[in-house]
Amino acid sequence: MRRATVVGNWKMHGTVESVSVLLEQLSTALTGFDAAQVAVCPPFVFLEQVKRLIETSPIELGAQNLCEHVQGAYTGEISGGMLKELGCRYVIVGHSERRQLYGESNELVATKFAVALEQGLNPILCVGETLSQRESGDTLSIIDEQLSAVIEKVGVKVFSEAIIAYEPVWAIGTGKTATPEEAQAVHLHIRKQIMAADKDKNGEDSEIAAGLSILYGGSIKASNAQALFSQADIDGGLVGGASLAASEFEQICRVFE
Numbered sequence: 105m106r107r108a109t110v111v112g113n114w115k116m117h118g119t120v121e122s123v124s125v126l127l128e129q130l131s132t133a134l135t136g137f138d139a140a141q142v143a144v145c146p147p148f149v150f151l152e153q154v155k156r157l158i159e160t161s162p163i164e165l166g167a168q169n170l171c172e173h174v175q176g177a178y179t180g181e182i183s184g185g186m187l188k189e190l191g192c193r194y195v196i197v198g199h200s201e202r203r204q205l206y207g208e209s210n211e212l213v214a215t216k217f218a219v220a221l222e223q224g225l226n227p228i229l230c231v232g233e234t235l236s237q238r239e240s241g242d243t244l245s246i247i248d249e250q251l252s253a254v255i256e257k258v259g260v261k262v263f264s265e266a267i268i269a270y271e272p273v274w275a276i277g278t279g280k281t282a283t284p285e286e287a288q289a290v291h292l293h294i295r296k297q298i299m300a301a302d303k304d305k306n307g308e309d310s311e312i313a314a315g316l317s318i319l320y321g322g323s324i325k326a327s328n329a330q331a332l333f334s335q336a337d338i339d340g341g342l343v344g345g346a347s348l349a350a351s352e353f354e355q356i357c358r359v360f361e
């Protein structure tokens with residue numbers, strides 16, 4: 105069955121000093137913790153440092169992005185193979201900031217998802233609608249387009265190696281959170297879409313859909329995590345701002361205890 109998962113997305117924050125302090129606090133706080141899988145996704149330049157600092161803790165390593173190419177003349181890019189070699193298990197693909205600020209299309213996100221898998225990483229696929237898309241009633245069709253671009257490229261079976269994060273764009277870094285019921289409705293829809301795509305099951309329940317961790321992301325805090333995580337199809341969180349404070353992040357993880 106699916107495992108509860110909490111992933112911290114540090115975005116472009118931190119210094120060598122602050123990373124050290126944060127990880128020392130977090131690894132101490134989460135010593136022996138096994139109620140959920142926990143991972144942090146620091147900026148690339150801190151991956152090696154973080155890997156050393158989490159060696160004896162249950163925290164795992166992820167990255168925030170990868171190049172769609174395996175290697176070559178792509179100045180400034182980082183490949184999935186490099187991330188794997190540095191000890192990453194996860195990589196976020198299709199975060200809304202990448203889609204909106206760096207013009208990543210559904211097709212590019214699908215390619216990055218495929219390359220991540222090829223390189224032995226577990227992709228965390230972010231999907232979500234903007235405020236205007238929600239207001240015009242397009243939330244589910246936007247999610248479907250984002251999902252089907254990936255399913256068309258790599259099929260649905262590989263979702264046994266992946267995580268999906270539903271992140272309504274209007275809730276990211278804004279302090280606005282989807283209500284638990286709003287989030288649950290979208291999570292259930294995502295699981296049903298994966299189930300429907302797993303066609304060769306001939307009406308049997310799809311193990312891929314049942315085993316898929318679907319995380320919620322968007323202004324999660326210690327004070328709202330419990331209500332969100334208690335929903336049937338919310339299996340954990342992708343946490344931005346609150347993952348930069350050890351005690352806040354610890355409390356979010358401990359909701360699963």
Ligand code: PEP
Nearest residue numbers: 276277321322323344345
């Ligand atoms: C994110 O960046 O994935 C995110 C959910 O950010 P925040 O928690 O700060 O809204």
